[in-house]
Amino acid sequence: MQHLSDGTVTSPQGFLAAAVPAEIKYxxxxxxxxxxxxxxxxxxxxxxxxxxxxxxxxxxxxxxARNTTSIRAVVINSGNANxxxxxxxxxxxxxxxxxxxxxxxxxxxxxxxMSTGVIGxxxxxxxxxxxxxxxxxxxxxxxxxxxxEAIMTTDTxxxxxxxxxxxxxxxxxxxxxxxxxxxxxxxxxxxxxxITTDAVVPPxxxxxLLKTAVNQSFNRISVDGxxxxxxxxxxxxNGASGVxxxxxxxxxxxSEALNVLTRELATRIVKDGEGATxxxxxxxxxxxxxxxxxxxANTIATSPLVKTAFAGSDANWGRILAAAGRAGxxxxxxxxxxxxxxxxxxxxxxxxxxxxxxxxxxxxAAIFAQSAFIISLQLSEGNESDTVWTCDLSHDxxxxxxxxxx
Amino acid sequence: MQHLSDGTVTSPQGFLAAAVPAEIKYxxxxxxxxxxxxxxxxxxxxxxxxxxxxxxxxxxxxxxARNTTSIRAVVINSGNANxxxxxxxxxxxxxxxxxxxxxxxxxxxxxxxMSTGVIGxxxxxxxxxxxxxxxxxxxxxxxxxxxxEAIMTTDTxxxxxxxxxxxxxxxxxxxxxxxxxxxxxxxxxxxxxxITTDAVVPPxxxxxLLKTAVNQSFNRISVDGxxxxxxxxxxxxNGASGVxxxxxxxxxxxSEALNVLTRELATRIVKDGEGATxxxxxxxxxxxxxxxxxxxANTIATSPLVKTAFAGSDANWGRILAAAGRAGxxxxxxxxxxxxxxxxxxxxxxxxxxxxxxxxxxxxAAIFAQSAFIISLQLSEGNESDTVWTCDLSHDxxxxxxxxxx
Numbered sequence: 107m108q109h110l111s112d113g114t115v116t117s118p119q120g121f122l123a124a125a126v127p128a129e130i131k132y133x134x135x136x137x138x139x140x141x142x143x144x145x146x147x148x149x150x151x152x153x154x155x156x157x158x159x160x161x162x163x164x165x166x167x168x169x170x171a172r173n174t175t176s177i178r179a180v181v182i183n184s185g186n187a188n189x190x191x192x193x194x195x196x197x198x199x200x201x202x203x204x205x206x207x208x209x210x211x212x213x214x215x216x217x218x219x220m221s222t223g224v225i226g227x228x229x230x231x232x233x234x235x236x237x238x239x240x241x242x243x244x245x246x247x248x249x250x251x252x253x254x255e256a257i258m259t260t261d262t263x264x265x266x267x268x269x270x271x272x273x274x275x276x277x278x279x280x281x282x283x284x285x286x287x288x289x290x291x292x293x294x295x296x297x298x299x300x301i302t303t304d305a306v307v308p309p310x311x312x313x314x315l316l317k318t319a320v321n322q323s324f325n326r327i328s329v330d331g332x333x334x335x336x337x338x339x340x341x342x343x344n345g346a347s348g349v350x351x352x353x354x355x356x357x358x359x360x361s362e363a364l365n366v367l368t369r370e371l372a373t374r375i376v377k378d379g380e381g382a383t384x385x386x387x388x389x390x391x392x393x394x395x396x397x398x399x400x401x402x403a404n405t406i407a408t409s410p411l412v413k414t415a416f417a418g419s420d421a422n423w424g425r426i427l428a429a430a431g432r433a434g435x436x437x438x439x440x441x442x443x444x445x446x447x448x449x450x451x452x453x454x455x456x457x458x459x460x461x462x463x464x465x466x467x468x469x470x471a472a473i474f475a476q477s478a479f480i481i482s483l484q485l486s487e488g489n490e491s492d493t494v495w496t497c498d499l500s501h502d503x504x505x506x507x508x509x510x511x512x
Numbered sequence: 513m514q515h516l517s518d519g520t521v522t523s524p525q526g527f528l529a530a531a532v533p534a535e536i537k538y539x540x541x542x543x544x545x546x547x548x549x550x551x552x553x554x555x556x557x558x559x560x561x562x563x564x565x566x567x568x569x570x571x572x573x574x575x576x577a578r579n580t581t582s583i584r585a586v587v588i589n590s591g592n593a594n595x596x597x598x599x600x601x602x603x604x605x606x607x608x609x610x611x612x613x614x615x616x617x618x619x620x621x622x623x624x625x626m627s628t629g630v631i632g633x634x635x636x637x638x639x640x641x642x643x644x645x646x647x648x649x650x651x652x653x654x655x656x657x658x659x660x661e662a663i664m665t666t667d668t669x670x671x672x673x674x675x676x677x678x679x680x681x682x683x684x685x686x687x688x689x690x691x692x693x694x695x696x697x698x699x700x701x702x703x704x705x706x707i708t709t710d711a712v713v714p715p716x717x718x719x720x721l722l723k724t725a726v727n728q729s730f731n732r733i734s735v736d737g738x739x740x741x742x743x744x745x746x747x748x749x750n751g752a753s754g755v756x757x758x759x760x761x762x763x764x765x766x767s768e769a770l771n772v773l774t775r776e777l778a779t780r781i782v783k784d785g786e787g788a789t790x791x792x793x794x795x796x797x798x799x800x801x802x803x804x805x806x807x808x809a810n811t812i813a814t815s816p817l818v819k820t821a822f823a824g825s826d827a828n829w830g831r832i833l834a835a836a837g838r839a840g841x842x843x844x845x846x847x848x849x850x851x852x853x854x855x856x857x858x859x860x861x862x863x864x865x866x867x868x869x870x871x872x873x874x875x876x877a878a879i880f881a882q883s884a885f886i887i888s889l890q891l892s893e894g895n896e897s898d899t900v901w902t903c904d905l906s907h908d909x910x911x912x913x914x915x916x917x918x
Contacts, residue, residue, distance in 0.1 A: 158837025158845045190830045192867025193846070225830025226868060335834050424596045424631025428741050431564025439564045440599070461598025462632060 107363045110279070113268020114250020117281040118304035120144040120346030123249035125256035128237030130230055131185025131223055136256035138237030139182040141300060142210060142245055146176035147342040149218070150313040152320045154337035160189035161229075162219040163338060165199035169215050174309035177342055178216040180300060181206050182257050183234060184285070185223040187296060189335035198229040205235050209242045220338055222259055222285060222296040254283040257298060261287050265374040271363035273356040275349040278305035280363055284371040287378040296336040297324065299371055305360060306350035307343040315361055316341045323368035326494045327376055339368075373495065382497035384416050385478040389451055390430075391491035392484045398435045399492035402483070405433035406496075413499035421446070421470035423456045430483060441486040446473050451482035513769045516685070519674020520656020523687040524710035526550040526752030529655035531662035534643030536636055537591025537629055542662035544643035545588040547706060548616060548651055552582035553748040555624070556719040558726045560743035566595035567635075568625040569744060571605035575621050580715035583748055584622040586706060587612050588663050589640060590691070591629040593702060595741035604635040611641050615648045626744055628665055628691060628702040660689040663704060667693050671780040677769035679762040681755040684711035686769055690777040693784040702742040703730065705777055711766060712756035713749040721767055722747045729774035732900045733782055745774075779901065788903035790822050791884040795857055796836075797897035798890045804841045805898035808889070811839035812902075819905035827852070827876035829862045836889060847892040852879050857888035 116123050121143055128138035151170060153163050169177075181202050188195050199219050207214040221229065254266035268281040286297035307315070320339055341364075351357050377385055388407050393399035406412055409429040415422040423444055431439065440460035447453030454470060455463050473479050522529050527549055534544035557576060559569050575583075587608050594601050605625050613620040627635065660672035674687040692703035713721070726745055747770075757763050783791055794813050799805035812818055815835040821828040829850055837845065846866040853859030860876060861869050879885050 156834070156837035157839075157841070157843050158833050187830075190833045190845075190863070190866070190868070192863075192865070194867065224828075225834055226828070227830070228868075333838060335837060422630075422632070424593075424633070427564050427596045428562070428631055431562035431741060432739060433563075435563070437563050439596075457596070457598075459598070460596070461600065462596070462634070 107269055107271050107359065107366065110268040110270060112251070113281055114254060114266045115141060115281040115283050115300055115302045116247045116250035117268035118279040118302045118344070118346065120304055120344045121281070121302045122245040122247055123253040124241035124244035124246065125249060125252040126237050126240045126244065128183065128233045128240070130183050130233050136252060137184045138234065138241060139253045139256045140179060140206070140238065140241040140245065141182070141253060141302070142179040143342060143344040145344050145346060146178060147344040148307055148309040148312050149174050149177035149340070149342050150309060150316050151341070152316060152339045154333040154335060156333050156335055158190065158335050160187050160221060160336040161191060161195035161199035162188055162221045163336060164196055165203060166218050166338070169203070169218060173215045176216055177218060178212045179206055179210055180218045180220060180340065181238065182220040182298065182300070184257050184259050186221060186227055186229050187223045187225045187336050188221040188229040190226040191228055194228060198231045201231050202234050205238050209238055218340060220298050220300070220336070220340070222257065222298050222336055225335060250281065257283065257285040259285060259296070261285050261378055263374070263378055265371055265378070267367060267370055269363045269367050271359045273305070273349050273359055274352050276347065278303060278347050278349045278360065280367050282367045282371055284375060286375045296334040297375060298336065299324065299339045301339070301341045301364070301367065303343045304345065304347035305343055306345035306348065311351065312341055312343055315364055318361060319364045319368040322365055323372040327372050376495050376497050379497045383477065384498040386416055386496050386498070387480045387493060388496060389480060389482040389491065389493045390485065391482065392486045392488060393435070393490045394488035396490040396492045399490055400494070402430050402433045402435055403492055403494040405429050406481070406483070407494045408496070410499055413496065416474065416498035419471060419475040421456070421467065421474045426481060426483065427457070437485045437487050443484040443486070445482040445484070446470065447480050447482070448473055448476050451480040513675055513677050513765065513772065516674040516676060518657070519687055520660060520672045521547060521687040521689050521706055521708045522653045522656035523674035524685040524708045524750070524752065526710055526750045527687070527708045528651040528653055529659040530647035530650040530652065531655060531658040532643050532646045532650065534589065534639045534646070536589050536639050542658060543590045544640065544647060545659045545662045546585060546612070546644065546647040546651065547588070547659060547708070548585040549748060549750040551750050551752060552584060553750045554713055554715040554718050555580050555583040555746070555748050556715060556722050557747070558722060558745045560739040560741060562739050562741055564596065564741050566593050566627060566742040567597060567601035567605035568594055568627045569742060570602055571609060572624050572744070575609070575624060579621045582622055583624060584618045585612055585616055586624045586626060586746065587644065588626040588704065588706070590663050590665050592627060592633055592635050593629045593631045593742050594627040594635040596632040597634055601635060604637045607637050608640050611644050615644055624746060626704050626706070626742070626746070628663065628704055628742055631741060656687065663689065663691040665691060665702070667691050667784055669780070669784055671777055671784070673773060673776055675769045675773050677765045679711070679755050679765055680758050682753065684709060684753050684755045684766065686773050688773050688777055690781060692781045702740040703781060704742065705730065705745045707745070707747045707773065709747070709749045710751065710753035711749055712751035712754065717757065718747055718749055721770055724767060725770045725774040728771055729778040733778050782901045782903050785903045789883065790904040792822055792902050792904070793886045793899060794902060795886060795888045795897065795899045796891065797888065798892045798894060799841070799896045800894035802896040802898045805896055806900070808836050808839045808841055809898055809900040811835050812887070812889070813900045814902070816905055819902065822880065822904035825877060825881040827862070827873070827880045832887060832889065833863070843891045843893050849890040849892070851888040851890070852876065853886050853888070854879055854882050857886040
């Protein structure tokens, strides 16, 4: 497996992109993106689990219930989430599908849609229509980077890459882009990701591969009940390479490449938190179930008090245990061990059986001062574990909290 | 029922207080508080539901399991939570009970303890011991206000009051104090409250009365799983007035007074959030269970994106629905109504059956610009409801989020 320098969603063969200024909300920047495959794609998606879902999520779920074998294009707008817009919002999402289908000469069930931006404001469908008309003639394999830029909202950097994997039948390419600067706010901002590949992969295999990939990447920066109205990860396979997944080794190689790509995109989302200066891995082990471990890890990872301590390089581990305690998962506080480390999770033990060790504060502070470090909480309640990634929280919030202990 | 001007925990007969500088963490301020009843008290308490509970919570639970009829004193320290301090922390909490018992000439099972401050740092028991010795000679009914000041940590104002109720046998007084500036941070800081009364109330009745009072006050600013390691509400009744609860009317009158007092203390905690300028009531109705309504209301109330919109007087109701959607409670987004108001919850409808109404933005902004207003979310899933109180979130967080929609 190898990384493609400056790769994008148009790195795989047969994918084209165009990004245009539709003035949906922003002025003087591209905010409407069209990604088109020259041939039909197998498609699969993972969506938000919120009870309040945006119209494009409903439209895509409906579309993918009918068609996972001949998707041709994705229309993505930034500046308006088309969420909490009622039935008219759903009509607008479906109108977008219809407009793109008409321009591209295909059926509306071959079009998927994604939106990100403000909630509760009607999508200006006329501007979307004009944008699509403007975009089609500009479709090009050179526009992958423009596409990654046009889907940004509060993001400070465009997130895109591509990887290649050698299968038994030849080389395949996977390209991806994402937007989101989540985990810096306890409410995760919308996370959108579109992944393309020129491998030949049937929809059911694609679905399984994406589920595995998401569980070890985007789900480590988000969770059930902590998703926005619009969160979507979409994977399209157009088979343009002519190379199929023919055997177990091929499946392994492709899956590894997809996992690396999604993990890298998820990591970049964490690192793009406003003011984020640190990337922190939270490992919880010894839980009765991996879901329990995940819930505890996520409660720690989203705690503003924990995240401000990270920002202040203050090894205020009491806040870590306090966050774990309020996660709603039963455990015995007198069986808990806590370790921290830079390269390995077990470099310095802070808590042994619920009691502080006689570690040196300077040693703990030296680890918390790194730009990346690992927190490992061991519960001794079972054998399951999980990991999430987070960043520090800075700004005025820090000035109130980071110095609390000194 | 009437309010006592500048009332405190020593307003009821037979209660004394002393607050002294023990230098547990702070310099040049009182941080150790002793509250003593001249006679034995019936006692009851409500504690945090966190899995990681501070040593004083464990000590008090144990003590109240053995003795709810002859409590004599409470020792409260600020600056150190004695939480995540392992078994030595529990030893220190029990030593504190023993030290106070010795100084006051009673049994250690007649002493309760409360702590608030930094987590994970050993309680300096020698300083606590010196503080208790220093405090005992200073015990006075004049020190109620000093006590309320000495338990503060991040609080900006001392919170104390007293109310009186006329029972069939005569007048009784209830005094209370609290510390906490919760709900401004999604992690609630420690909330401690001590309530005293000179009414004659048996422990089982006291327990029931406190449960009712807490459910309509402190539990509206906190929830299961969102509590700190130390949260405690303690109610002591020394019977010094000689007036008992003799009949149903007496019970009603006493309960009403206790409810008013606890509601006022809880309200003051919300209003004391750093930088808080608004007091917002979140009503959720039409839920299948009141627990569901509470979960949704609390998710809205703790959402930083919602709270920054409050601060910016931006009626960005999409964030309210988005927060409701990720609360983990199933509901149909196309059956949701949303109303806002200043005096009444139903003054202006923003959302009807999941679809924005044609309300005037200026009317919505005028309500959000008030220092107090009401949000009412109606689910149409059932007949249960619940209410929580919250405040706005200001500081730099606002500069990032409050202008997002404009």
